[in-house]
Amino acid sequence: MNIENLTICTAAEGLRKRAFSSVELTQGVLDAIQQKDGQINAYLTVDAEGALKQATAADAARFAGQDGDLLGIPIAIKDIINVEGQPCTCASKMLEGYVSPYDATVAARLRSAGAVFAGRTNMDEFAMGSSTENSAFKSTCNPHDLSRVPGGSSGGSAAAIAAGTALAALGTDTGGSIRQPASFCGCVGLKPSYGRVSRYGVTAYASSLDQVGPMTKTVEDAAILLQALAGVDAHDGTTSPAEVPDYRAALAGGLKGLRIGLPKEYFIDGTDPEVMVHIRKAIDDCAKAGAEIVDVSLPHTEYATAVYYIIATAEASANLARFDGVRYGHRTAAPESVFDLYAKSRAEGFGTEVKRRIILGTYVLSSGYYDAYYGRAQKARTLIRQDFTTAFKQCDVLLTPVAPTAAYKRGEATDDPLKMYLGDIFTVPANLGGLCALSVPCGMTHDRLPVGLQLLGPAFGEPTLLRVGAGYERLRS
């Protein structure tokens, strides 16, 4: 069957009506991958047998009277999320051949909701990058223009959705890794508030910033997936005990009466004028639909990228220390000593960008430099957080571009890491602030490349965020 235009919602409807079975639906996804992924390279591994087995079980459950929004729905999984018995390479040579011994909490929750694990998607190695070119195995193409990047680091997930080889996917977002590829590929991407979704079993990049989130075709699908993922987890002490609201119920509210803030620091020269045209148009549309547009200021925005690259790399330098060749992962042949084992295994296993960030993170934490870098970055992070607290007194959500440009050409930014880092300028503040953030498509450039707008909400403000996202989505359709 053709799954190209199916969403979680419409597929669930088809399953409920017995228009098709989960096995047929899953086979449809597998066939689509077979046909199209040779060009796109969105997937690293596909466990067809395992997926069909899960689909069979879901069909049996449905036959026995069970129902659920995700029962029998295939979901693609970013290759950084552990699923028992499956590879979890993080697109790194370091973990080539590694088979995970346990389920991440998000995987366990999808499993208990009856979802089918459709395949593992490509990414930048250890989620470090914005173009999915830093994968040790292959680089993924943007389905809208194969010569362009899909964004990253969850580029495989976004490209699979855009190519019609996935209905929906899980991504992770440390500094924009869900939102920016969603924007580049024309999908919806939600980074939940820090603490909303468990990180247990998600290979850590930067622990205080990482969040798992849905990547989907519609805002409603994002709400459905978040519903299954969200909530406190005894395995992750940083998850919040705050009650999980009914996200889907929040979608209907519309834009009328809501205050949308425009932070002036995000409307700056340097953003592609064509991107700005679509953002301005979206703002006008929201205003026409009854939203109140408010000008606000986030004065410490200019420090965000620097702060992010200090904190994220510092945490990464410790998080990635465990890849040492002792217990699992790549181990160099015939080391001469234990330190030789470490040095060679890591030199051989990690790619350039990962090494660059480990070195950076090690440096900012080292004795004599800690106060000047990590210490100051933590203080600046507090100021950035306070900026948001102040801004959210004046508005319900903030609206900004996701990225300064639409998808760029493959190879264009790989030689200049700093240029690539600056592409994260609009997305990293949400992670530093622990906010929730949503990327929604808002138009196409003349080159037929998608442009996304970003909505930012206060921590645990997902219901309002999704309401605005869904309201805007309805205006466009």
Add this chain to the structure above:
Amino acid sequence: MKYLTTIGLETHVQLKTATKMFCSCSLKFGEEPNTNICPVCLGYPGALPVANREAIKLTVLSGLMLGCTINKHSTFDRKNYFYPDMAKDYQITQNTHPLCLGGGITIQTPNGPKLIRINHIHLEEDAAKINHYGQFSGVDYNRGGTPLMEIVSEPDLSSQDEAMAYLQALKQILVYAGVSDCNLEEGNMRSDVNVSIRPEGQTTLGTKVEIKNMNTFKGIYAAATYEIARQTYALTHGKALVQETRRWDPDANETQSMRSKENAHDYRYFPEPDLVPIALSDEQIAEWRSSLPELPSARRIRMMEEYGIPEYDAGVLADARENADFFEATARLCEKQLGKIVSNWFMVEVMRLLSETGKAIGACALTPAALAELITLADQRVINGPTAKELLPELFEKGGMPKALVEARGLGQVSDTSALEAFVQQAIASNPKSVEDYKAGKKAAAGYFVGQVMKLSKGKADPKLVGELVARALEQ
């Protein structure tokens, strides 16, 4: 030139929890290598730590016992270093905001009591154990992630003897509070020893040398003794000392250099982002405080007053919480004036049985009620002393109550004067030679007759009464 010694101790104590510090793996000692392990304590990708509440409680209890201030907001940090004994290649510890601050222990020295201040107590995870097998080494992660609290003293100790007194006192308090078994063979208590010496009159401390990771008191004593001698020799011979870390080699009986300050690790500590800060309310701390046992030193003084026992007795009894509890339970069941007699019974008879059998008081069948009844029977002269002492091993082995045994076996003391008179006359009649001796002035011969009468009564006679009757009969 006289040199003054300064010692500070960093003591790692394994907490008595059922599970590891950051995961739910068992802490059973002596299991097959790498059987008590999971993705968390093996540092698998994506695994996250969750702090053990019981370990936090036990650390706070220790802090309260040692007079520390409890930090209501404390945090964990990562200490980064590469070594196979640390699965994540960083250790989760508390660097900037430990659970307990300040406090101290009073030790006894030849110059009187001395307060050894504590700098802080922090909570951390233990490393795995590395076993060396000739050409290769193996890591046993069973121990990895064991909850450890590190008690850091101020450099207030002036000799290796004071260091011993401090460790003994610390061990006693921690075992008393039930926070650790402090079992040295199982490595429950390990210390790093910081030693420096300086010429008398110099106010600034000398160059500090740290001796790492020793798990016997004997080793600590020997290492400190060696190190003081080594440093004194160096200074008296005009040699400079370097700040360094050394290890104790018990076979060679010497300390050996591991690394100098220049080669010290840069641990790149930073706040552990995977764990939220530990927040403790005043109510929680108060609740834990109310569950604390009495400190041995306070208990000693109270027991002296309450039971009228000498300081020595009170000290011996208070040493071990179980013994003191047993003594007090027994003494409370006896007449108030019997305190010293109960203490004699416990310290002489019961402790002898404990040492002969190698049992702890909790593991034998004797109950405080049985011991109290036995002492009361003897005091009321229902049975005599030797009978009471004969009954004790049986009560210790098999349990039961002494009164029932005495009645069943007719062991009651004979205090009937007419019955005893007959025995006295019998003894005198059959030993005329001794009667002559007595009359010739050998008063000690009376003892012989007492013995004879005791024998005739099958040991049940009241010896005091017999003595009086014998003396009266012989004088006639």
